[in-house]
Amino acid sequence: MATSTETDPTKKRSAADLIRVGDEAPVDKSPSHWSVVWRRFQKNKLAIYGFFVILVVTIVAFLAPVISPDYPTSLAPLFDKYGGGGADERPSLKYPLGTDTLGRDLLSRVVWGTKISLLVGIIASLVSTLIGVLLGALAGYYRGLTEEIIMRITDMFLAVPFLLIAIVAVSFLRSGRIEFLQNMNHATIMILVLGLFGWAGLCRLVTAEVKRVMTLEYVQAAVCLGASDWRIISKHILPNILASIIVITTLGIGGNILAEAGLTYLGFGDPQTVSWGRIVNDGIENLQTNPEQVFIAGFGIFFLVLAFNVVGDALRDAMDPRLKD
């Protein structure tokens, strides 16, 4: 083979070798794109830490009924005076994080709260990715009037003061004034609001990327071969801009977790649903006397969001090294 002769110049080359030079397919298949990405990702120690944090929180969220000592809204610890219970109690062995103002076990609340934060963060991000990619692909592929209309809508959603509109929207959904919107739980409301107001940035990016990819030769070739619009978009264009989409979605999860916690902290969540923002909001009255009621859940949010941001940054570096810096 050509490579062996190059590495070993002393070896005598046969006539057959000379004829075969360079026109053979390599024996080893070149590594696939995703395995390269995964290998680059693994080299980033910080990202592995972030990945680990997300994994642990996910497992905790799934196993909440098993590993939490008590039900999160149970008032039993309030009456458990001899076991170290009561309202606003300090941490003890039976109640490792203490109890809150109403005498509920804080550890159980923190464990159950992971579910809402993760659920809202991830699904809201997926919803906005879906809307953003769909509209962005339509605008970038069809151009003309379609693009004009979609871009004006995008402009409007980008100019909206996000938190203010989110507050109004959450209040509206929680009031249940419209028949078919009644009986929605906290997570659904948050997912709807955060998902519906968070897609504009991604949409603009996807439009620009689709327009860029459309000028490449292989897309023109697909057009010439008579491929359908749907096939060109899904088979030729989207796989090429997948990297940016995945990165933005991952980074969006952190933002959505923060937004959900912020809205709940301001008191626009459901008082019955346990989430980390709710726990902070409940504990804020006792900030000076029982700081653990605020900061355990508060730093929980911080580390979870940090983990998602670190993983997002690492994915960006691994998928597209040109985007680094």
Place this chain on the structure above:
Amino acid sequence: MSEVQAVELVEETPPGRVTSLGENVGLWFRGLTSNRVLVYSFRRVLTIIPLFVGISIITFALMYMIGDPLAYLVQQNPQITQVDIDRLRESLGLAKPPVQQYLIWLWGFVRFDLGTTFFSRAPVLDEITSYLTETLKLQITQFLISLIISIILGVLAAKFQNTWIDSGVSALALFGLSMPIFVFGNLLIFIFAGRNLDWFPAGKAHSTNILPIDWSSLWNGNIGTFFGTFFSYMGDTLWFMVLPVGTLVFASLALFTRLVRGNMLEILRQDYILAARANGLSERAVLISHGLRNALLPVVTYIGLFMGAVLAGAPITETVFSYPGLGAKFVFYINRLDHPLIMGISMIITLMILIANLITDIAYVWVDPRIEL
């Protein structure tokens, strides 16, 4: 017509001949429309109007459907009769159909009349002006501070790329990006206010016993009184601003530092930096006058984006510090469904974001002639 005649005809028209008005206007208009920045600005200003109307319709519709503003008043006063409720509904303008209410609001907004609030019955514009002063005081201070800090940190991180300085700055930016703003604010309150250090007040914007600045003494001749009240008032204001500004700076540092660092790294790879180094310029001259000046251009144009992020984040910070600004009042009045005030605050903020975006875009086009319109 022969060729000679045509030449004579052209020569006959003198340069300073009297032209008609229509021709002049045409020339002026052509000059105007060939100015790309002006045309672009005009087009962008026109696009603001539908955006503003669209956002206001969404806000009004959502707000209108939250509930009945009178329910809260009725709840406060159990002895209220149906006649009173009807009269109140009539006088607050809530008896009309919602579309008409919206159009009345929009027509008022065009004439700078935002109506009167449901609760204090004061003009909304006056209320908003006082809240806006407090909010802008915080935001402008934090903006300047975080801009300066992030430029220093960003340049340092780019200069010492891939060293511990770079990692430290990146970590700080990442922390600022991931920290819930209310947790950081409460952490500052816990450490620096209240029980532990008690250096700064935990909330509000002014001491209760502070005298306002005595402007009248300035022309009454009592300069001493003026400066006395002026400095005590300013000192008091700054003292109350330390913690909220600290919180906001931490939150917004991340965005700017990453931006400055990224731009700086890109600029430092350019050929003209190599040329400057080859010419034997000092490292500081290369960094500051060749690097930073070019790296800051895109950063300045990000102010619009920043403005949106900042104003949207204001409600949480202001609520944490019970600061009487736009955001905290918005959160307060949405629970009382004060329609004119809610619409006023959200639309003023929307308008500010739109104008900031507009200025950003125009500045971008004006600064960089390569941008295709």
